[in-house]
Amino acid sequence: MSLPPLSRAAHDPDGASRNDPELVSRVAADPGTAVMLVYRGEVAAAEQGLSLFSPVELPAGALAAGSGRVTYLGRDRLPAGAAQDGGPSPRSYLALTLPADLGAERDLDGVAIAEDAALAGLASSLHWRQLRDIATALSDRDAGLATAAVALAAWHARHPRCPRCGEPTVVEGSGWVRRCLSDNSQHFPRTDPAVIMAVTDAEDRLLLGHAAHWPAHRFSTLAGFVESGESAENAVVREVHEEVGLEVAEVEYVVSQPWPFPCSLMLGFRAVLAEAPGAPVISVDGEEITDARFFTRSELKAAVQRGEIRLPSQASIARVLIEQWFGAALPESA
Ligand SMILES: [Zn+2]
Known part of the structure; x- marks a missing residue:
């Protein structure tokens, strides 16, 4: 099975180095470092x-330590023993998050602040793309x-203050921690687990649903957030029951994908309908899910080719789960 595209990674996150308070300054002073840019949730891409x-290549001061805008992402993963051979040291990676209101800040005379003006100029010269x-x-x-x-930028933007006392926090841990200056509590990036499941019936037909807020013809696997105090497996059973009124058994974990829009981790499952007399009766909740159907493989392929069904994007774990069931890549909708 192919991995969901955003589950891939090849760098060494090098978490052990993050607590060195000089790390970001040292890495930022190395011209061999590679810096990626994030702006309003999008990435600079070529x-x-x-x-x-x-x-x-960046404006002076752009990577200043202490600004809270710079995160150490890690370094290249070297082959075992390469470092001892006296070879080149691995390249390090930083992320620079540009302020969302770039260029809007003015000094008392109404003049754009020089550093921000330089960054605004850089931002306007780049191509910004949604990660998905x-x-x-x-x-x-x-x-x-x-x-x-993108995940860290979203977390920093939404968590400027201490959740315990409401005072402002400062960025530490090379961008991976926020600490409250008032009560000294540490806060770490938040990830919200969600389950997404390929549900099949006794005839191995796949259940796909249409959510109320989706464009017409879009169908996908059911999904939902894991609730407090709930296992992921129980979340699968609950969500299927709530959304379409069916009972599932044989819940089996498949694969996960981070989905940092802003902070989800999608946990992909397979599940099979629990044995029950008669054909399964779908009863959509009418709020989250307004339509749901079982498809055989040939029915799904034909519906996609006729444009009656639009599948989720290639970037989604839903697409991976659907194509894993189907046994091959599915065509794009007509
Ligand atoms: Zn606090």
Whole structure:
């Protein structure tokens, strides 16, 4: 089975180095470092993948430590023994998150602040792309770097204050920790687990549903967030029952994909309908799910080719689960 595109990674996250308070400054001073840029949730990208910059190509001060905008993503993974051979040291990676209101800040005379003006100029010269739109075009390395960078940028943007006392927090751990200056509590990037499941019936037909807020003809696997105090397996059973009124058994984990929009981790499962007399009776909840059907493989392929069904994007774990059941890649909708 092919991995979901954003589950790929090839770099060494090098978590053991993050607590060195000089790390970001040292890495930012190395012209061999590669810096990726995040702006309003999007990444700077070129035809061939991420746009990566040497620190010397960026405006002066852009990578200043303590700004809270710079995160250490890790370094190249070297073959075992390569470092001892006196070879080149691995390349390090930083993510620079540009402020969302770039260029809007003015000094008392109404003049754009010089550093921000330089960054705004850089931002306007680049191509910004949604990670989910370019996921399949990225290399394993770029997929891993970009997914971490987008997830961290979203977390920092949403968690400027201490959840315990409400005071502002400062960024530590090379961008991976926020600490409250008032009560000294540490806070770590948040990830919300969600389950997504390929449900089949006794005839191995696949259940796909249409969510109320989706465009017409879009059908996909059912999904939902794991609730507090709930196992992922129990979440699969509950969500299927709530959304379509069916009971499942044989819940089996398949694969996961980070989905940092803003902070989900999609846990992919297979599940089979529990044995029950008669044909399964689908009863959609009418709020989250407004239509749901079972498809044989030939029915699904024909419906996709006729444009009656639009499948989720190639970047989604849903597509991976559907194609795993189907046994091959499915065509794009007509
Ligand atoms: Zn606090």
